[in-house]
Amino acid sequence: MRSHLLNDLTAEHYRRSVKEGVERVAARLAATDRPFTGITADALAPRIERIDLDRPLGDTTAALDELEEVYLRDAVYFHHPRYVAHLNCPVVIPAVLGEAVLSAVNSSLDTWDQSAGGTLIERRLIDWTAARAGLGPAADGVFTSGGTQSNLQALLLAREEAKTDDLARLRILTSEISHFSVRKSAKLLGLGPESVVPVPVDHDQRMRTVALARELERCRRDGLVPMAVVATAGTTDFGSIDPLPEIAELCARYGTWLHVDAAYGCGLLVSPTRRHLLAGIEHADSVTVDYHKSFFQPVSSSAVLVRDAATLRHATYHADYLNPRRAATERIPNQVDKSLQTTRRFDALKLWMTLRVMGADGIGRLFDEVCDLAAEGFRLLAADPRYDVVAEPALSTLVFRYVPAAVTDPAETDRANLHARKALFASGDAVVAGTTVAGRHYLKFTLLNPETKPDDLAAVLDLIAGHAEQYLGESLDRAS
Numbered sequence: 275m276r277s278h279l280l281n282d283l284t285a286e287h288y289r290r291s292v293k294e295g296v297e298r299v300a301a302r303l304a305a306t307d308r309p310f311t312g313i314t315a316d317a318l319a320p321r322i323e324r325i326d327l328d329r330p331l332g333d334t335t336a337a338l339d340e341l342e343e344v345y346l347r348d349a350v351y352f353h354h355p356r357y358v359a360h361l362n363c364p365v366v367i368p369a370v371l372g373e374a375v376l377s378a379v380n381s382s383l384d385t386w387d388q389s390a391g392g393t394l395i396e397r398r399l400i401d402w403t404a405a406r407a408g409l410g411p412a413a414d415g416v417f418t419s420g421g422t423q424s425n426l427q428a429l430l431l432a433r434e435e436a437k438t439d440d441l442a443r444l445r446i447l448t449s450e451i452s453h454f455s456v457r458k459s460a461k462l463l464g465l466g467p468e469s470v471v472p473v474p475v476d477h478d479q480r481m482r483t484v485a486l487a488r489e490l491e492r493c494r495r496d497g498l499v500p501m502a503v504v505a506t507a508g509t510t511d512f513g514s515i516d517p518l519p520e521i522a523e524l525c526a527r528y529g530t531w532l533h534v535d536a537a538y539g540c541g542l543l544v545s546p547t548r549r550h551l552l553a554g555i556e557h558a559d560s561v562t563v564d565y566h567k568s569f570f571q572p573v574s575s576s577a578v579l580v581r582d583a584a585t586l587r588h589a590t591y592h593a594d595y596l597n598p599r600r601a602a603t604e605r606i607p608n609q610v611d612k613s614l615q616t617t618r619r620f621d622a623l624k625l626w627m628t629l630r631v632m633g634a635d636g637i638g639r640l641f642d643e644v645c646d647l648a649a650e651g652f653r654l655l656a657a658d659p660r661y662d663v664v665a666e667p668a669l670s671t672l673v674f675r676y677v678p679a680a681v682t683d684p685a686e687t688d689r690a691n692l693h694a695r696k697a698l699f700a701s702g703d704a705v706v707a708g709t710t711v712a713g714r715h716y717l718k719f720t721l722l723n724p725e726t727k728p729d730d731l732a733a734v735l736d737l738i739a740g741h742a743e744q745y746l747g748e749s750l751d752r753a754s
């Protein structure tokens with residue numbers, strides 16, 4: 275069994291195993307003609323349950339054969355041009371290579387003596403990203419597991435910096451369509467549900483600054499402490515970007531921490547043509563970036579950035595066995611003092627390899643392509659009498675709904691859209707997402723695949739309409 279450990283004696287075994295695995299995945303990627311097979315959980319579960327985990331196969335080839343059956347054949351493939359559902363991206367190859375390297379070497383980024391160069395590489399990438407955001411010379415940050423953790427950490431810092439210890443008086447102001455991790459974070463930070471104050475959005479799904487000003491004033495009048503405003507640069511549903519300069523001005527006036535959740539919109543930091551959409555982000559006290567969304571990185575790859583490195587001390591705890599106080603005076607770099615995690619993956623290596631092979635412009639151009647595609651999709655939808663589209667995209671999502679000409683009952687339209695999405699998923703021909711707008715069911719394209727073309731969108735719209743019409747036809751039959 276020791277031959278399964280990765281070391282110099284097993285280098286040959288490592289080469290063979292990884293090569294075999296890579297061959298399998300490459301063959302599978304080449305063979306996928308649909309993003310999904312449409313398999314149901316009921317059909318798949320018995321195949322997985324049947325496997326006796328106490329009887330190893332003892333052999334890589336056999337285990338890969340089995341993996342084909344239980345996973346690879348029926349996975350949901352984000353690289354397929356007709357996967358247009360959630361904020362998942364096809365991954366760039368330099369990052370996948372980085373992933374293979376970081377797993378094999380298995381550095382842990384908590385302390386220098388577990389990572390060495392890994393710590394410095396992560397720091398360079400944090401500085402690079404913070405400079406792109408314009409956060410100034412005192413900026414810092416740390417890689418995290420995802421936007422959820424980045425938002426939690428940012429709000430932890432904001433809470434600690436707030437001018438009261440009375441948790442009941444703390445408020446977080448954020449748009450009504452901000453990410454749910456804001457509310458989840460509030461709960462984890464010991465704040466009640468009333469602590470998150472939803473600010474309405476305008477027609478373009480951006481936070482109304484007049485309403486924000488009113489809420490800030492209301493807090494002041496009621497003796498409440500607005501500990502943070504969370505602005506979203508790229509809402510999950512609409513890709514809308516809150517008016518950052520105006521929000522920053524209000525935050526400055528009221529002395530409130532500004533957190534910008536750019537989990538989705540961070541790709542604009544490298545866009546050759548759209549960087550201006552993030553204007554105002556440089557005023558943030560903290561920023562969330564998800565490289566695993568708009569930088570085409572494998573999960574996980576994310577960071578939280580702060581304007582003032584000193585605020586990261588709120589995450590610092592010392593352990594004699596790991597990061598004793600004296601290590602700081604010896605100026606040995608360590609990242610655990612800045613992180614909510616302890617043992618932590620060297621995710622930064624994926625971004626490093628990406629920048630060294632493709633460059634920032636290479637990534638930015640990919641993101642630009644999907645934003646252009648969304649603009650094209652908007653034109654398609656707006657010109658199509660079968661569909662109602664909600665907002666012109668700022669980034670790369672489209673929220674729309676099939677509107678049958680002959681149906682006047684909005685609940686029936688809801689059911690037709692819900693059915694179409696389900697039927698499409700079951701067919702595996704395409705995968706789309708769904709959401710609600712003003713209580714009505716809508717469908718959503720999230721476009722993060724530069725291989726998706728306008729023809730793919732047109733074809734998926736025809737498929738959706740086909741499923742919806744079939745449902746309505748059967749519904750008529752049921753009624754008569």
Ligand SMILES: *Cc1c(COP(=O)(O)O)cnc(C)c1O
Pocket residue numbers: 361419420421422423425453455506508509510535536537538564576
């Ligand atoms: C996806 C997303 C998050 C959460 O990020 P994870 O990486 O999924 O944890 C937070 N905010 C926004 C706006 C997002 O789109």
